[in-house]
Amino acid sequence: MTNKKLKTIDAKALPQHFDIAERERFWRQRWDTLGVEKFDESVPRDQVFAIDSPPPTVSGSLHMGHIFSYTHQDLIARFQRMRGKQVLYPMGWDDNGLPTERRVQNYYNVRAEPGAEHVENLDIQKERERLDLKKSRALVISRKNFIDLCHSVTAKDEEVFKDLFQRLGLSIDWRYEYATIDHESRRTAQLSFLDLYEKNELYSEAAPTMWDVDFQTAVAQAEVEDRELTGAFHDIEFGIADGDQLTDQGFVISTTRPELIPACVGVAAHPNDERYQHLFGKTAVTPMFFAPLPIFASEHTDPEKGSGILMVSTFGDQMDVDWWREHSLPLRQMLGANGRVLDIQFDQPNDGITWQSLRPEQANINIETIVGKTVHSARQRVVEMLRDASNSAIGNGTPLQGEPKPVTRPVRYFEKGDRPLEYLISRQWFVKSLDHQSTLIDAGRDIAWHPEFMRKRYENWTNNLNADWCISRQRYFGVPLPIWYQLDDQGNRQYGQVIVATPKQMPVDPMSDVPAGFDENQRDQPNGFTGERDIFDTWFTSSMTPQRVARWQQRDELMPSVFPMNLRPQGHDIIRTWAFYTILKSVLHHQEAPWKNIMVNGMIF
Template structure:
């Protein structure tokens, strides 16, 4: 029986170990009724470092849903993945071992990456288990494993054969730091200090009646050697005379046409702009629309090419300095002024992106944006406002999805090319997984030209090209060679009941998952989506290593019970950002202590409580508290159904602390001690047991401990497998009971203020109130 003070340092690890050892949260794969399956497509954390407080918050919210539905009789599928393929894990390995992937043969570097990732994945597992998340540890996967590699390559083959994925040489978003192509979704805006440079351009053979030069303002003088045209807005009356002329590029002396285009922003700089291949998306549009020359001045590493003549071999930064100095010496630099402007950067490393013409693999997006938007509308969103972010991302798409990466760590494309005619050779489905660097192609002769020599594709898939398949990975999607069809090993899981994730990866993970699964199955992958906010510091600022405000989960769990962290996690509306709060953790700790102490008191009062009691024979006050609890059960159930965790938490805490403990328990205690009241004993026993089950999804550890000590029978393995409470259907005058408790409260306050014992008799008590007809 519970006694003494609650000791989370002993009790919480005990249950964490037992839950894993007993398989308390295992999904029953041989279920009779597939409709009872409740599947959660939990996000596989990227193996790029240790787990952070955001992981704790996100997975705890998911755990609320999993535990709630498990107690409602659902067979919950709650897996855990490790996203250990791609650039994040590669950069982790480079940092940990102080090496560069370019210096190693791919297989050798991948070996290092696997070893580093395995160390971090072991730590992931230990920390997630320490948090008591009700994951089925029999359902784990790694996105670089052979099984997932097979699924990812199979997805590529299917979409390639559908015509949804294609290879093309075109302008590509490029990170010079990571030396790889990236997709639009992997870029973000950042404010960078810079300079506007006013540079004078000469007009070639100018009209004697017109100006012989003009000025262009640019932040990127290092792109002068890549200039292929100058553009003026058609409505620019001041400069329209220049259209049709040719301009000479300062320092480099090559000539380019001066043209009109309505994409020119007349309000920026001088209103005259140079088009370079390539500085931004508009440059690409002009290049394509006007069939311009291609001059590539910056290579994959951010170094200037031979096109830059004497500046060749310089880094972009060094070239900028040298070119500005020479412009100043030549008299072409009219002005240079400091500015702060928005720069598109790679979200992984913060490096400004470039646009290079590269042969890359793409997944089509732009031709089906309406269908992908409709797919989003078919899912239920918690909160609904997050659909707007999904919608805005789709409506703002400008590129198809670049899915190839020039990295060492990742899943290889199952592709070879004919060395004579460049015919694409795709692996056979039955042979997957394959690595073209070490495996032979499925043909000996090119089917197009008969040539016998092939070269392997060196690129690997974008990380998101694989992690976007998590619903299909978890449901066992694969190719049945006997039936020549795609099948699911666990069709009852798909579509998944819930996709939980942060709002920061709606455009990354959620959108790409909808695209992939929709194209493979023809249906949306989720019934509902739950989007959580970010964890902020106590000053409501985003946590980051550079600010030094990152909270390590271990430091919190060493100081507070895990259940206190779970209580804090339920502290905001889903979708809203939640500041880390010591106050919130302490409030959780106080509730845990209150629940423990109240349970000890109830147990001492109800040792010989009757197992059953006629509800009709209960005293009015007992009927009132159980009817109030009935109402609370309905409200908490509704709140958890709609993912309103903070409302469920706060409502349940208030009813337990004030209605049950402060009001009813004090009265019942006196009735039992003075009169051995059996109605009060029965009611206390029933009410506490129901409160424990209501608290179980949030306060997972203390409710398990109390339930096992006070209520569990041999057939009950865990409170988390017990039935979710339903209303008893007791009729009671709720309003009258609340009024009675107000009277009791007033009397207690009167005695407390006068330092009277609670059992002191009063000579006279007068109660005023409205009397119903």
């Protein structure tokens, strides 16, 4: 008797190998036909499950970690659909910022400079041949040419990324695809700036900021990492002055940064340190440059570190910045934006003289030997000069006491940088963060963290903030700050007369667009205007992903239907950046947390 429910298959008719690519195409078409991933915008909020999915950085290749985390998200999206929810599962591409710029620089061997002439239909190879450039030399191109190359590279990368995600079978609704540099993302970021500006949550000032000397841009606290670096403590004898005369008295400071002696503006020791109490209120003198410095007490010094008495420079670290502000010390910035020593001229102490020296002629001879050098080269040369007895501030022996003592210490780097960060004075834009620490802690507690202990990482970061968020970057491929500055009759920027673009104008590029009430002929002319060159920190844009997907401040806005979103999936390494900044922006714009849940995944190594 034959079982009609069974079907006999001829083994010879079966393919010898399973065709994975064919099955991937089949199921992709099948799910697309069924509309499995399609989100219905008409349903009420309680039937919606919205995912603030992370836009991967488009600056290289996807790896196993991406597959690991996006598979988690897709499982949740499919599970919520099985529960009857309408799932909003978008996908974005984080394509602006330094990672993309570096990829383009390396791929094409080019470098953008503000004053470079724009070349229409740039052919890089022909341009290199025309200029007879060696392979080792980068081709200098205009801002616009460089941005065009960035767009070209990211567009190709996004196609590859999208194809892989589709082959994986991720149930993404591709109608909600976006890029962090596209038209609406630029508009959303600039609207965010306008809203914060009107709420007085933004400010601009010339202040000490952490600076990457290779990328030549300011960086924010969240982009900084400590790396262990081998250095040395140098025991250096400083002198003590009596009025404008040197004496034979001195004391020893141990420092790992002797190259900053020209930038010294003070000396500090602990008030309870009996070794130095007799020095408070007196005037110290630097070796080599013979600059007079105030000696003051500070509880922030560590008597057990080095010799227990410190030189205060502008600037070696954040503590130097704090002392500089607290004691109204002069500014002696010896490094330029490229990390090289500036041309400095010392003069006799007098009111209005920044670079003071009791022996200006000798100081200028010494400084001349390090002008133009990098920090590393300047340090080597300064140590050599400290072995010269003629550079002593007390006239007795060499300033360098003994040989440098090796030490390993944490040094701050930009997370994508190759050289240590410096603190330089530069004018930047900041979002007020320190004023909202307690509110941000409360907002974090309104979110369910999975796993729950990851909330502690967020709170530790928030509680230990020591600076407002620096959001301006001196780079090219990013969203421009939507502002212009009025110029006075001498053509100088009036930083107190900022012209902010209106919502109808956005997105704008101040380097090519004109503010209301002016015409192009007034650009960079006295009594005219000038456009802001800076772009936003990439996190300023990425922190608006919920609003970007929800079409914030657009006619067909989805905010009431999907915000706050139900879930933010992300890695633990970007709690201090993406999670923190998204919560900060949501609190400042909407006075609530951006999601109900955050799922933090681990890493694959």
